Amino acid sequence: MYKIVTRRELVPHINLFEFSAKEIAAKTKPGQFVILRIDEDGERIPLTVASVDVGKGTITVVCHEVGKSTKQLGNLKQGDCILDLLGPLGKPAEIGKLGTVLCVGGGVMVAPLHFQVRAFHEAGNKVIGIIGAKSESQLIFEDEMREVCDDLYVATDDGTRGYKGLDFLKELLKERKIDRVVVMGPVVTMKTVSELTRPHGIPTIVNLIPIMVDGMGMCGACRVTVGGKTMFACVDGPDFDGHQVDFEELMARMKMFTPQEKLAFVFQEEGGRRL
Amino acid sequence: MSKPKPKIKKEAVVMPKQDPKERGGNFDEVALGYTEEQVVAEAERCLECVKAPCVEGCPVEVDIPALIQLIRERKFDEAIRKVKEKNSLPAICGRVCPQETQCQASCTMGKVGDPISVGRLERFVADWERKRGYEVPQQSASTGKRVAIVGAGPAGLTAAADLAKLGHEAVIFEALHKPGGVLIYGIPEFRLPKKIVEAEAEYIEKLGVTIKVNAMIGKLYTINELLEQFDAVFIGSGAGLPRFMRIPGENLCGVYSANEFLIRVNLMKAYDFPRAATPVFVGEKVAVIGGGNTAMDSARCALRLGAKEVKIVYRRSRQEMPVRAEEVENAEEEGIALEFLTNPTKFIGNDRGWVKAMECIKMRLGEPDASGRRRPIPIEGSEFTRDVDTVIMAIGRTPNPIIQQTTKGLEVTKWGTIVVDENGKTSIEGVYAGGDIVTGQATVISAMGAGKKAAKAIHQHLTKKK
Ligand SMILES: Cc1cc2nc3c(=O)[nH]c(=O)nc-3n(C[C@H](O)[C@H](O)[C@H](O)COP(=O)(O)OP(=O)(O)OC[C@H]3O[C@@H](n4cnc5c(N)ncnc54)[C@H](O)[C@@H]3O)c2cc1C
Ligand SMILES: Cc1cc2nc3c(=O)[nH]c(=O)nc-3n(C[C@H](O)[C@H](O)[C@H](O)COP(=O)(O)OP(=O)(O)OC[C@H]3O[C@@H](n4cnc5c(N)ncnc54)[C@H](O)[C@@H]3O)c2cc1C
Ligand code: SF4
Ligand code: SF4
Ligand code: FES
Numbered sequence: 187m188y189k190i191v192t193r194r195e196l197v198p199h200i201n202l203f204e205f206s207a208k209e210i211a212a213k214t215k216p217g218q219f220v221i222l223r224i225d226e227d228g229e230r231i232p233l234t235v236a237s238v239d240v241g242k243g244t245i246t247v248v249c250h251e252v253g254k255s256t257k258q259l260g261n262l263k264q265g266d267c268i269l270d271l272l273g274p275l276g277k278p279a280e281i282g283k284l285g286t287v288l289c290v291g292g293g294v295m296v297a298p299l300h301f302q303v304r305a306f307h308e309a310g311n312k313v314i315g316i317i318g319a320k321s322e323s324q325l326i327f328e329d330e331m332r333e334v335c336d337d338l339y340v341a342t343d344d345g346t347r348g349y350k351g352l353d354f355l356k357e358l359l360k361e362r363k364i365d366r367v368v369v370m371g372p373v374v375t376m377k378t379v380s381e382l383t384r385p386h387g388i389p390t391i392v393n394l395i396p397i398m399v400d401g402m403g404m405c406g407a408c409r410v411t412v413g414g415k416t417m418f419a420c421v422d423g424p425d426f427d428g429h430q431v432d433f434e435e436l437m438a439r440m441k442m443f444t445p446q447e448k449l450a451f452v453f454q455e456e457g458g459r460r461l
Numbered sequence: 462m463s464k465p466k467p468k469i470k471k472e473a474v475v476m477p478k479q480d481p482k483e484r485g486g487n488f489d490e491v492a493l494g495y496t497e498e499q500v501v502a503e504a505e506r507c508l509e510c511v512k513a514p515c516v517e518g519c520p521v522e523v524d525i526p527a528l529i530q531l532i533r534e535r536k537f538d539e540a541i542r543k544v545k546e547k548n549s550l551p552a553i554c555g556r557v558c559p560q561e562t563q564c565q566a567s568c569t570m571g572k573v574g575d576p577i578s579v580g581r582l583e584r585f586v587a588d589w590e591r592k593r594g595y596e597v598p599q600q601s602a603s604t605g606k607r608v609a610i611v612g613a614g615p616a617g618l619t620a621a622a623d624l625a626k627l628g629h630e631a632v633i634f635e636a637l638h639k640p641g642g643v644l645i646y647g648i649p650e651f652r653l654p655k656k657i658v659e660a661e662a663e664y665i666e667k668l669g670v671t672i673k674v675n676a677m678i679g680k681l682y683t684i685n686e687l688l689e690q691f692d693a694v695f696i697g698s699g700a701g702l703p704r705f706m707r708i709p710g711e712n713l714c715g716v717y718s719a720n721e722f723l724i725r726v727n728l729m730k731a732y733d734f735p736r737a738a739t740p741v742f743v744g745e746k747v748a749v750i751g752g753g754n755t756a757m758d759s760a761r762c763a764l765r766l767g768a769k770e771v772k773i774v775y776r777r778s779r780q781e782m783p784v785r786a787e788e789v790e791n792a793e794e795e796g797i798a799l800e801f802l803t804n805p806t807k808f809i810g811n812d813r814g815w816v817k818a819m820e821c822i823k824m825r826l827g828e829p830d831a832s833g834r835r836r837p838i839p840i841e842g843s844e845f846t847r848d849v850d851t852v853i854m855a856i857g858r859t860p861n862p863i864i865q866q867t868t869k870g871l872e873v874t875k876w877g878t879i880v881v882d883e884n885g886k887t888s889i890e891g892v893y894a895g896g897d898i899v900t901g902q903a904t905v906i907s908a909m910g911a912g913k914k915a916a917k918a919i920h921q922h923l924t925k926k927k
Contacts, residue, residue, distance in 0.1 A: 404703070
């Protein structure tokens with residue numbers, strides 16, 4: 187059992203959870219994820235670690251309620267326990283002194299991106315941050331990002347805050363000399379940014395989150411095509427070269443269970459009666 | 462008073478099974494097990510051979526003649542004790558051992574009729590004990606030595622049980638959330654009920670073994686780190702990496718590895734979806750590629766999840782299928798079709814990225830290959846296309862690679878298996894390995910045999926080290 191020592195709503199439907207998990211905290215590096223299970227009938231939910239406190243023995247994740255299992259997690263309170271927590275999984279992000287690093291985060295993934303940004307900052311890089319969300323009311327981790335970015339840009343899909351969409355990136359990429367781009371967020375965001383950086387030849391790392399089951403390389407649910415080769419995102423990634431990823435395939439695969447997931451959601455809302 | 466020699470009974474006592482029509486609609490166990498009368502009648506058939514060739518066929522050398530004698534005398538408590546001297550997981554072995562190639566292969570009775578159903582006898586006495594509550598054997602005095610075991614599959618569980626019995630402290634680190642390895646995540650409920658695996662794992666805990674789940678070695682701790690805390694390490698991490706064919710369309714939606722499909726259905730209980738939260742999709746026309754236990758299990762799960770048509774597509778012929786004979790029979794009874802000498806060449810998708818058809822090629826058999834089985838050769842120009850909406854790739858599994866990648870100084874073959882000597886010792890002092898991680902995918906009982914052997918070697922290593 188793993189105890190929730192902090193639970194905080196950041197914006198509606200996006201919550202921060204700090205779990206007591208001493209051994210995992212001691213080993214987790216930016217870019218790695220955990221898999222948790224709430225209870226005996228629970229799904230395995232992968233979540234990228236947003237920060238660790240080694241002294242306190244805790245890890246923090248930020249989770250967006252998008253379906254049955256994430257909503258169930260959202261309903262838990264401080265002091266509650268979850269049954270299983272496995273990690274750290276995946277390869278750590280490659281952090282080094284590279285020069286100027288542009289870090290783009292979308293939606294809930296701004297939180298784990300911040301873990302990397304901090305590491306890039308501490309490694310002596312100049313960090314330009316971009317954070318985005320659907321709308322102003324969904325923006326998270328702005329203050330935390332400002333603290334560790336040399337420059338921070340804000341963008342929303344609907345233009346309620348900052349730039350509208352990511353078109354402004356075109357100009358930014360022309361004006362600034364950027365050595366590395368890191369993107370975490372929805373697949374469309376990763377795809378868009380990768381297309382924008384391709385003509386400039388800037389190495390662009392995307393953090394892929396395909397559907398996963400075991401997260402330890404035994405099922406292949408997470409397979410993605412990178413440079414024409416099949417990779418398992420959970421063990422070969424989750425970071426890959428954005429210029430090599432087959433995003434179309436990834437998007438199709440991420441919708442594989444949508445009808446079933448809707449059914450599960452309705453089932454949950456109906457109070458778990460047999461359909 | 463000399464007993465009159467009983468007449469030889471050539472036919473084995475039939476084990477009751479769930480009706481094939483009914484069982485296609487549920488995940489309950491198919492084989493129901495012998496009754497007390499039936500088990501005794503089957504034991505009566507044994508010829509009491511002096512050299513007992515059956516024992517040689519069993520990788521852990523269960524004392525089969527003694528087992529049979531005790532069953533005849535209806536001393537079931539003693540019978541199970543006898544089995545457990547050699548085999549800590551008898552309820553499992555009785556159900557899943559490929560007996561026809563092991564203990565039953567060399568049974569003398571098999572030369573004139575059906576061999577004695579050793580697996581079914583073993584299953585009976587194990588179930589007998591489970592229903593009455595386990596007896597925990599006397600433990601040796603603690604040696605103060607600690608051994609870390611990686612993986613709670615049959616190899617790891619057996620090694621841990623044997624070490625605990627010898628007085629060592631054994632701690633198992635298992636990456637998944639439940640112990641059992643393939644027994645819990647792969648082999649389906651209707652062939653091996655999960656409560657049996659859980660009960661056997663609990664028995665092993667009663668011996669004093671600690672099972673730590675959610676602990677992935679290589680990530681949480683490396684083997685080298687474990688050596689700082691433990692006196693020895695046993696690696697039983699199995700062969701769980703799914704193999705694909707590397708043909709076009711393999712990443713389409715609707716194409717699963719057998720491992721993904723079986724993990725969803727068994728470990729995550731997708732058959733009970735949506736009460737259990739993990740979904741699985743099964744269409745109307747399912748093709749399972751492969752000819753082993755994994756293929757058979759996947760096909761039978763797909764059928765139970767509502768597929769209209771399930772076909773197993775195998776590139777060799779029936780004789781080469783590496784599968785328990787009983788399970789092919791069960792699968793065919795349930796209505797699963799087998800298509801031999803056929804291999805897919807590509808999968809064709811629709812505009813939403815879902816598989817809608819597959820192209821196959823016919824094969825013929827050539828000369829035997831390294832495995833001793835005749836090599837399949839494609840027949841040019843024999844390609845044909847068939848509609849499918851679900852494909853399950855069950856063409857084999859290779860060793861889990863994480864430990865090999867993260868352990869300094871560990872010698873590994875080019876297939877990714879760990880190199881060991883005849884006692885299971887690896888290239889690192891104090892580190893042993895066994896089971897599928899050493900042999901590549903094999904059987905439950907061979908993994909257990911390897912666990913036993915390594916436990917013995919570890920014991921010697923720990924007791925001589927002063
Ligand atoms: C390595 C990894 C790291 C992740 N990190 C985070 C994180 O830090 N914070 C966070 O909020 N979410 C993260 N996710 C996504 C999160 O795991 C899924 O949103 C969650 O499993 C969905 O479960 P559900 O039952 O609530 O929703 P479902 O009902 O299963 O799905 C709802 C919707 O989400 C989509 N979806 C399903 N699975 C995934 C998935 N694995 N990734 C993305 N979308 C999915 C479905 O297509 C569907 O449209 C991560 C996923 C992976 C693989
Ligand atoms: C579907 C299927 C059906 C089968 N049917 C039969 C049958 O009927 N009869 C038969 O005899 N054999 C059968 N087999 C084969 C048999 O199950 C295996 O040979 C046997 O389970 C191997 O045992 P093992 O202990 O070596 O490995 P496994 O059973 O694979 O167990 C390895 C364990 O190690 C864990 N692990 C892996 N990596 C790590 C890590 N880094 N850290 C911590 N833990 C880790 C895994 O999660 C797993 O629990 C079948 C196999 C499959 C897949
Ligand atoms: S070989 Fe067969 S008949 Fe002979 S002792 Fe063994 S089980 Fe009995
Ligand atoms: S363990 Fe397996 S091979 Fe050995 S006697 Fe039992 S069923 Fe036969
Ligand atoms: S999630 Fe199973 S192999 Fe990656």
